[in-house]
Amino acid sequence: MSRPVESPVLTATGIVRGHQLPRRRPWGPRDVIAALRGVDLQVAPGERVGLVGTSGSGKSTLLRCLLGLESPGRGTVTFAGRPVRPGSTASLRWYRRLVQYVPQDPAGSLDPRATVRELVTVPLRHLQVPGDHAAAVTTALTRVGLDPDLAGRRPGELSGGQAQRVALARALAPEPALLLADEPVSGLDLPVRDQVVEVLADLSARQGLGLVLVSHDLAVVARLCDRTVVLADGLVVEEGPTADLLTRPAHPRTRELLAAVPALPA
Numbered sequence: 001m002s003r004p005v006e007s008p009v010l011t012a013t014g015i016v017r018g019h020q021l022p023r024r025r026p027w028g029p030r031d032v033i034a035a036l037r038g039v040d041l042q043v044a045p046g047e048r049v050g051l052v053g054t055s056g057s058g059k060s061t062l063l064r065c066l067l068g069l070e071s072p073g074r075g076t077v078t079f080a081g082r083p084v085r086p087g088s089t090a091s092l093r094w095y096r097r098l099v100q101y102v103p104q105d106p107a108g109s110l111d112p113r114a115t116v117r118e119l120v121t122v123p124l125r126h127l128q129v130p131g132d133h134a135a136a137v138t139t140a141l142t143r144v145g146l147d148p149d150l151a152g153r154r155p156g157e158l159s160g161g162q163a164q165r166v167a168l169a170r171a172l173a174p175e176p177a178l179l180l181a182d183e184p185v186s187g188l189d190l191p192v193r194d195q196v197v198e199v200l201a202d203l204s205a206r207q208g209l210g211l212v213l214v215s216h217d218l219a220v221v222a223r224l225c226d227r228t229v230v231l232a233d234g235l236v237v238e239e240g241p242t243a244d245l246l247t248r249p250a251h252p253r254t255r256e257l258l259a260a261v262p263a264l265p266a
Ligand SMILES: Nc1ncnc2c1ncn2[C@@H]1O[C@H](COP(=O)(O)OP(=O)(O)OP(=O)(O)O)[C@@H](O)[C@H]1O
Pocket: 019, 020, 021, 033, 034, 035, 053, 054, 055, 056, 057, 058, 059, 060, 061, 062
């Protein structure tokens, strides 16, 4: 069921972000790609928002601006009224405790030298999360359907699906209020994908975990997200309750996205 956007916790206002391209000749000008051209987004406490759009529409760039990993050229991001900007680990610690990230290709982003135990506990230490970190590893791995005995392995000793779930366990271990996830189930085979989707659905239902989910998989968005925002060419072209948007798309770019999907579950 969709919830109204009341007292938004995460707010992005007028986000403009360009990416400079390499010079085509020495000393020549650098072209700039307008990845985001004035995006507003609000995420209420516990709300689950899908971010969809064709490749290159600006989804990952928006997520990185929301995380304070990239600085918008114009516009602001705030969480609970506090500004979120790239800065030192210490200056963003308050935010990282509350808002965690699952990057695109999480398996590739895990330090290959670290054990699963270290991968999950290092952020807990950096974020100064109190409590028993060894127990937190067991809880986090169990939550994503992994055997806690995997804690001693390194990423190279895991399957792709296991590594992806370790990345998710790592993001969930600090018990964030909001998870920003970039294609967290892409590349997983169907049973594992469904298992991870159910973990997220369960955490959101039982603990009120909020979610901003970038996904090309509209079935996953339909399962997990109350509201969906469609980006095209760096702009929000349509947004609304997911069920309405997927059954009665109003914008041509939303219709294009849906036309590319063979069939959605009823
Ligand atoms: N580091 C970068 N340098 C130059 N251009 C970039 C960079 N990152 C993104 N872009 C460009 O910005 C635009 C938006 O990219 P972004 O990755 O945000 O899109 P996306 O919707 O997440 O795409 P995908 O679904 O393929 O991941 C694209 O034109 C992309 O080529």
